[in-house]
């Protein structure tokens with residue numbers, strides 16, 4: 240291997256930072272050639288993979304770069320504010336499903352899913368929540384039964400973000416109703432494009448259908464697409480949720496200039512400053528105070544991520560920030576923030592974010608659930624009473 244090749248295979252942190260910055264400088268040109276959001280998303284992810292940046296600390300045999308956790312941290316620090324909104328198409332795969340498979344999946348699952356997932360060739364959704372099982376996720380009733388070399392899955396999921404365009408779902412299903420509720424759950428990878436899976440979009444008050452109901456009626460899943468062990472899925476479910484909360488907590492802020500309904504990100508303070516000027520409120524002391532608090536809140540988000548705080552801290556801070564900036568936008572936007580015409584891009588942007596921010600306090604676990612988690616796991620407070628923890632799931636009262 241030449242010295243240049245060795246440097247490329249194991250660059251210093253400074254050289255790696257330069258490499259990552261150079262890639263992101265080229266992203267506008269890469270995206271400029273494509274039109275639809277899906278094509279742009281896939282083009283972006285493939286370019287990232289070709290540049291050796293799609294899975295910085297993933298093993299090379301599964302499509303990663305095989306670099307250290309320090310390199311990964313450098314990548315995250317530089318990439319988070321520069322990533323295009325197209326990355327959100329892969330949020331569940333890259334941020335949640337793939338790291339869980341990397342850490343807990345069999346060699347054949349890693350071989351099958353990691354490389355195409357990192358390249359953006361497959362889109363993932365998260366099949367966790369059910370009508371009767373949200374915060375109480377372990378109360379889920381969707382069931383999977385073994386039939387030869389397949390599992391047969393029947394049940395309903397809800398609030399499934401992006402299911403309408405997903406190829407694969409990371410699924411939790413009950414595989415032993417005679418075990419206590421946390422003990423009889425298994426994690427699967429479910430192929431979404433099959434006759435037994437029906438996806439029905441749910442239109443939100445933003446006017447956009449970002450999430451769905453998913454009905455599974457004897458859907459089929461290959462026997463070896465179980466992640467981890469059968470009936471041992473709860474530990475993996477929690478591990479995936481930690482990845483989810485960390486991803487949300489990183490708090491990517493889209494560029495204000497995009498002015499689109501760009502996803503579930505807090506409104507950038509830069510955009511609020513422009514808006515305050517337009518509204519003639521930039522010198523109003525009350526507004527200045529609110530904007531200063533918002534600026535501090537925005538700066539704290541990446542610092543929390545860099546310090547590696549408990550995932551619930553970052554998640555909670557980011558959702559509170561989202562609501563704080565939306566409140567300011569609402570005040571500055573007046574009627575535009577809640578009543579708008581869909582052909583008015585400017586008003587559409589503000590209204591979308593004002594209406595959307597509340598959902599971020601629910602998705603990935605509600606604010607109250609984050610506080611419970613922090614109380615129990617960080618502060619060491621007594622656990623919530625769980626009288627049903629040892630009772631067979633079959634005998635529990637159901638929602």
Ligand SMILES: Cc1cc2nc3c(=O)[nH]c(=O)nc-3n(C[C@H](O)[C@H](O)[C@H](O)COP(=O)(O)OP(=O)(O)OC[C@H]3O[C@@H](n4cnc5c(N)ncnc54)[C@H](O)[C@@H]3O)c2cc1C
Nearest residue numbers: 365366367368373374398399400598601602603604605607
């Ligand atoms: C934008 C968005 C995207 C989502 N995407 C997905 C997805 O892709 N896949 C998926 O599976 N799910 C998804 N969800 C669902 C999300 O995970 C659930 O909405 C969430 O876990 C809450 O569950 P629930 O809606 O059933 O509310 P519930 O659990 O019924 O909660 C109702 C209220 O009671 C409070 N509460 C409940 N239990 C407690 C407790 N023990 N202590 C204190 N307060 C409590 C809650 O905080 C909440 O205020 C998404 C939700 C949103 C809003």
